[in-house]
Structure formats: structure tokens, C-alpha cells
Amino acid sequence: MRPRLRLALVVFAAIFVASAAAAEPIGSHFTLTPFGGYTIFDGNLRFNGQPLRDDLYAGGRLGYAFNGWLGFELAGGFTPTAEDVPGGADVDFTHASGNLMLTPFTGRYGGPFLFVGGGAARFKPAAGSDNLDQGLVEAGGGLNFWFTDAIGLRLEARNLTWVPKTSGDPKRNYQVLGGGITLALGARPRDSDGDGVPDRADKCPDTPIGAKVDANGCPLDSDGDGVYDGLDQCPDTPKGCTVDARGCPSDADGDGVCDGLDQCADTPRGAKVDAKGCPLDSDGDGVYDGLDQCPGTPKGCVVDSVGCPKDTDRDGVCDGLDKCPNTSPGLKVDQDGCPIEIIERETELLDTGMIRLQDVNFATAKSDLMPDSHPVLDVVGQVLVKWPELRIEIGGHTDARGSDAYNQKLSEARANAVLDYLMQKFPQLERAQFTVTGYGESRPVAPNTNDLNMAKNRRVEFVVLNKDVLRREVERRKLLKKDESAVPDTTQTK
Numbered sequence: 001m002r003p004r005l006r007l008a009l010v011v012f013a014a015i016f017v018a019s020a021a022a023a024e025p026i027g028s029h030f031t032l033t034p035f036g037g038y039t040i041f042d043g044n045l046r047f048n049g050q051p052l053r054d055d056l057y058a059g060g061r062l063g064y065a066f067n068g069w070l071g072f073e074l075a076g077g078f079t080p081t082a083e084d085v086p087g088g089a090d091v092d093f094t095h096a097s098g099n100l101m102l103t104p105f106t107g108r109y110g111g112p113f114l115f116v117g118g119g120a121a122r123f124k125p126a127a128g129s130d131n132l133d134q135g136l137v138e139a140g141g142g143l144n145f146w147f148t149d150a151i152g153l154r155l156e157a158r159n160l161t162w163v164p165k166t167s168g169d170p171k172r173n174y175q176v177l178g179g180g181i182t183l184a185l186g187a188r189p190r191d192s193d194g195d196g197v198p199d200r201a202d203k204c205p206d207t208p209i210g211a212k213v214d215a216n217g218c219p220l221d222s223d224g225d226g227v228y229d230g231l232d233q234c235p236d237t238p239k240g241c242t243v244d245a246r247g248c249p250s251d252a253d254g255d256g257v258c259d260g261l262d263q264c265a266d267t268p269r270g271a272k273v274d275a276k277g278c279p280l281d282s283d284g285d286g287v288y289d290g291l292d293q294c295p296g297t298p299k300g301c302v303v304d305s306v307g308c309p310k311d312t313d314r315d316g317v318c319d320g321l322d323k324c325p326n327t328s329p330g331l332k333v334d335q336d337g338c339p340i341e342i343i344e345r346e347t348e349l350l351d352t353g354m355i356r357l358q359d360v361n362f363a364t365a366k367s368d369l370m371p372d373s374h375p376v377l378d379v380v381g382q383v384l385v386k387w388p389e390l391r392i393e394i395g396g397h398t399d400a401r402g403s404d405a406y407n408q409k410l411s412e413a414r415a416n417a418v419l420d421y422l423m424q425k426f427p428q429l430e431r432a433q434f435t436v437t438g439y440g441e442s443r444p445v446a447p448n449t450n451d452l453n454m455a456k457n458r459r460v461e462f463v464v465l466n467k468d469v470l471r472r473e474v475e476r477r478k479l480l481k482k483d484e485s486a487v488p489d490t491t492q493t494k
Contacts, residue, residue, distance in 0.1 A: 023108050023199060024146040025065075025187030031073070032185060033061040033154050037178015039079040039093065042162075045172045047091055048129050050083035057176050061154070063101060071101035073115065075138070075158070077176065089128060095121035095160060097138045108192075110144040110152060121160065134162045144182065148200060149190040155179040193217075223247075253277075283307075313337075328378035341379045346386070350474055355380055355462040358455065360418065367413035369421055377418060380462060381426040388428075391465040393435045394419050399454035400441045412438025418460055435465075 037057040045052060059077020066072075076096040082088045097119025105111045116139045123132040142156035156179060162172040189198030193207040195217055202217030211219040211228035219228040223237045227247030234248035241249040241258035249258035255267040257277030264278035271279040271288035279288040283297045287307030294308035301309040301318035309318035315327040317337030324338035331339040345355050360377065361370040369377075384392065396411030396418075415436045423431055446453035464470055 023149045023190045023192070024068075024106070024110050024144070024152070025149045025184035026068075026190050027188035028067060029065055029187035030185040031061070031063040031065065031071075031182050033063075033180040033182040035059045035061055035077065035154070035156070035178055035180035037156070037176055039077075039081070040175040040177070041081070041093075042172040042174055044170065045162075045174075047083065047123055047132060048089070048125070050085050050088055052081045052091060052093075052123075053084040053088070055079050055081045057178055059176075061180070061182075065101070068106040069103045071103075073099045073101050073117075075099055075117075075119070090126035092124045092126070093121065094124070095119060095136060095138075097136060099138060103144075108146075110146045112141060112143050114141045115139065115158075121162070135165075137161045137163055142179075149187060149198075150184045152182045152184070153179060154182045195219075225249075255279075285309075315339075324382055326378070326382070328375040331375055331379065339379055339382070342382050345379055346383045349383060349387075349462075349464065350470055353464045353467045353470060355383070356459055357461070358459045360414075360460045362414055362417070365410070367410065367417045369417055374421070374425075377421055378425065381422045381429070384422070384433075384462070385426055385428055387469070388430070388433070389466075389469055391433055391435075393437055393461075393463045393465055395443075395461045395463060396436075396438045397443060397457060397459045397461065398441050399457040400444070400448035401454070402441075404440055404442070408438050408440035408442075410438070411440050412436065414438075415460060 035058070038054065039057040040054045041052045043051065057077050057079045059075070061073055061075050063071050063073030074096070077094070079093040080090065081093055082090045097117050099115040099117030102114045103111060104114065119136050119138060121134045121136050125131070138158060138160050140156060140158035142154060144152050144154055146152040156177070158176040160174040160176065164171065189200065191197065191202070192199050193202070193205055194209055195202065195207045195211065195213045197213055197215070197217030199205060204213070204216065204218035207213055207217060207219050208228065208231060210230050212230035213219055221227065221232070222229050223232070223235060224239055225232065225237045225241060225243045225247055227243060227245070229235060232247030234243070234246070237243055237247060237249050238258065238261060240260045242260035243249055251258050251262070253262065253265060253267045254269055255262065255271065255273045255277055257273055257275070259265065262277030264273065264276070267273055267277060267279050268288065268291060270290050272290035273279055281287065281292070282289050283292065283295060284299055285292065285297045285301060285303045285307055287303055287305070289295060292307030294303070294306070297303055297307060297309050298318065298321065300320045302320040303309055311318050311322070313322065313325055313327040314329060315322065315331065315333045315337050317333060317335070319325060322337030324333065324336065324342065327333055327337060327339050331341060333339050334343070349355050357376055357380065360373045362368060363370065384390070394415045396415035398407040398411045402410075415438055419434055419436055423429055441448070441457070444457045445459070446456045448454050448457060
């Protein structure tokens with residue numbers, strides 16, 4: 001192989017492995033390539049008996065790509081050569097051919113191509129002898145590098161084989177090595193990310209498939225949730241909501257207010273919330289609306305876990321509002337939960353200095369309290385709890401049946417039984433407040449002449465020993481009542 005041919009092949013190989021470019025044209029299109037290079041003539045070729053000098057080549061290529069791997073191309077070129085002897089005559093070499101183009105490996109950055117075809121060539125001397133016309137078989141290959149989807153670099157090695165008209169004449173081979181800038185015409189613009197905006201105009205070339213974009217090819221996010229329109233399955237998410245990968249708001253506590261806007265992120269399931277995601281408690285009982293099974297609970301009531309008022313003594317007034325929380329069952333109470341009988345007994349105490357009970361029942365001839373006596377004594381106990389400064393005598397009384405000694409002993413035992421019950425039921429009472437006396441039948445309130453009168457005589461009396469305390473309280477209440485009833489003086493100015 002001649003030194004010039006070896007040098008040309010080395011240069012071509014170096015260019016072949018050069019860095020790739022950007023993107024090839026897409027779809028069917030035309031190509032136009034101004035081409036320049038170098039022609040190497042067969043060393044055995046003789047024109048007018050003289051060899052020809054290898055020289056520069058200028059030409060062009062016009063092709064049509066049917067798709068990414070198949071096309072057809074017209075090629076032609078011109079080399080101004082001369083006889084390779086001192087004073088040799090100038091000779092112009094031209095050729096033209098049609099070629100089938102194959103691109104076996106298509107890629108974004110271009111790739112190799114092969115071609116084969118046929119055509120004709122002419123050697124035309126500047127003066128003197130006749131032209132030499134030849135039929136040619138052309139074949140070769142090369143590499144395309146695309147800078148954009150419209151402009152690329154073409155490198156080519158082409159072999160032109162002269163096919164003699166007579167079989168006895170030897171074949172001659174010429175090589176054209178070179179390259180040119182290829183222009184792609186009519187190709188579909190490349191859109192690498194499939195967003196409808198060609199790469200050359202796309203300012204956001206890596207848009208995810210399916211995302212909607214603006215005129216610059218950049219993804220749209222109308223609701224500002226970080227998930228692009230087109231991919232966002234919940235496109236109208238309120239600003240500030242935390243969303244999942246689909247663009248739908250997350251609501252960890254399930255209260256209907258999305259995370260990110262929810263200012264009370266751990267709301268119990270089922271609770272009703274306000275616009276900020278915070279639980280509502282309309283009745284202020286500490287149990288949220290939606291979970292509250294008794295939503296109209298009065299303010300101040302103690303409630304259970306489902307928001308229903310507690311009523312420990314079952315008097316109809318809820319705990320928390322009940323000012324007499326230990327009312328005995330069956331007693332009628334006022335709006336404060338206090339038995340009406342307590343008020344009556346306290347009034348009796350203030351008016352008379354004593355409380356007289358004639359419906360405290362004991363076992364016959366015994367000091368054992370009957371259960372039906374407990375509510376009556378509970379009323380007295382609740383009155384006495386309010387008066388810790390009083391000193392009280394508990395006096396037991398009987399009717400006239402039995403001996404004096406027996407009745408005295410029985411009445412004292414029954415008075416002690418009453419005190420024991422009160423101390424047990426009302427531990428806030430102090431035993432030192434009380435004395436116990438058994439009067440027997442010595443102080444009847446009615447003649448023991450019939451059953452009704454004897455029932456009146458069987459009684460327990462709570463007598464105040466320090467009545468001055470009661471008098472002071474009576475006076476205090478009179479003054480309060482007087483102040484409340486006084487007409488305000490509207491003549492005074494502030």
C-alpha cells in the first residue's frame with residue numbers, strides 16, 4: 001500500500017473514534033452534504049501512458065432517508081489532477097453515482113453507515129487526447145456524527161472500481177477519503193422527553209413522560225404541590241398540602257383537613273374539626289364533637305369517656321354541678337342537686353335550734369337501724385356537714401311502753417346507733433361535736449294514749465347546744481336579704 005494511502009487511513013480512523021455529538025434527525029428526511037477530501041488513484045492506472053497524481057477532491061451528496069436505517073443517495077465529485085511526471089498535462093476527474101444507503105446501528109448520536117451503488121466516471125485532459133469514460137461500481141462506509149437533529153459531520157471512505165468493457169482488461173480501484181457537513185432537511189424535530197416541544201427549543205429536556213408543559217417545554221404544576229400537571233391525579237390540591245407521589249393530599253389523622261394545613265395533626269378518628277383541622281368541642285366537656293354521644297352536656301358537668309354526664313348519686317343533677325353529690329336514692333332534689341328535705345331541715349334547725357326525726361325506725365326492742373331510716377339520716381348528715389362549728393346533742397326518746405330503766409337504756413343505745421351511722425357515712429364530721437343522751441319516756445311530746453301519739457314520742461332529736469352560732473347566721477341572712485331588696489340610688493354619679 002502506498003504511503004499516502006496509509007496516512008489517509010490513519011487520519012480517517014482517528015476521526016472515526018472522535019467524540020459523539022448530540023442527536024440524529026428523526027423520521028424520513030433529505031440530506032445534503034457538501035463534501036471535500038482526497039482522491040487516491042490506482043497506481044497501475046495509465047492515462048496517455050502516464051500515471052495520475054493523487055489530489056484533492058470536492059463534491060457533494062444528496063440523499064433521502066426512508067427511515068432510520070435505509071436510504072438512497074446521489075454522489076458526485078471532482079478531482080483536478082495531472083499526469084504524475086515532470087511537466088505532465090492536467091486532467092480533470094469527475095464521477096457520479098446512485099447508492100443504496102444502509103445504517104445498521106442507529107443511535108441518538110449517529111452511527112456507522114454502508115453504501116453500494118453504481119455510476120460513471122470521466123477523465124478529461126486539459127488539451128490533446130480524448131476523454132476517458134468509465135463505468136463504476138462504488139462501495140464504502142463511514143460514520144455520521146450529529147451535532148443537532150439538523151446538522152452533522154459525515155466521514156466517508158469510498159472505493160470506485162472501474163469495470164472495463166472487455167473482460168480481458170484489468171480492473172482499476174480509486175479511493176476517495178473525506179468528509180463534510182451534513183444538513184438534514186424535513187426531519188421530524190427530536191423530542192427526547194416526549195413532551196411535544198422539540199429538543200432545540202426545550203428548556204427542560206428531562207421532563208417526565210406524561211407531564212404537561214409550557215411553550216418552553218418546562219413542566220406545569222398548577223396547584224404548586226410538586227407533582228406535575230398530567231401526572232397529578234388530584235390537580236386542585238390546596239396550597240400548602242402535603243401530597244403523595246400521585247399528587248393527592250395526605251391526611252394522616254383522617255379528619256378531612258390535609259397534612260401541611262392541619263394545625264392539629266393527631267386528631268382522633270371520628271372527631272369533627274374546624275377549617276384548621278382542630279377538633280370541635282361545642283359543649284366544652286372535653287370530649288370532641290363526633291365522638292361525643294351526649295353533645296348538649298351542660299357546662300361544668302363531669303362526663304365519661306363518651307361525653308355523657310356522670311351522676312354518681314343518680315339524683316338527676318350531673319356531677320360537677322351537683323352541690324350535694326352524695327344524695328341518698330329516692331330523695332327529691334332542687335336544681336343544685338340538693339335534696340329539698342335538706343333545705344327544709346336546715347330551716348328547721350335555724351328556726352327551732354333542733355331537728356326532730358320521728359321516722360327513724362329500729363328493729364323491735366333493739367337499737368339496730370332499719371334500712372328505710374338511712375335516707376332520713378342522710379339528709380340530717382348533709383345539713384350537719386355544713387355546720388362544723390355546732391355542738392349537737394343527739395337525744396333518743398321512746399314511748400311509755402316498758403319500764404323507765406329499760407326505755408332509758410334502749411333510747412341511749414338507739415341514739416348511739418344514729419351517731420355511729422352518721423360518723424361512718426359522713427367521715428368529715430367530728431365525733432367531738434356530738435353528745436348522746438337517752439331520755440327514755442321522760443320527755444313525751446304527746447300523751448301516750450294511742451298509737452299515733454306513741455309514734456310521735458318515739459323519736460330522735462338533734463339539739464344545738466351553742467345556739468348563738470345559729471343566731472349569728474340568722475342575722476347574717478337577714479342582712480343579705482335586705483341588701484338584695486334595697487332599691488339602688490340612681491342620684492349618685494360616678
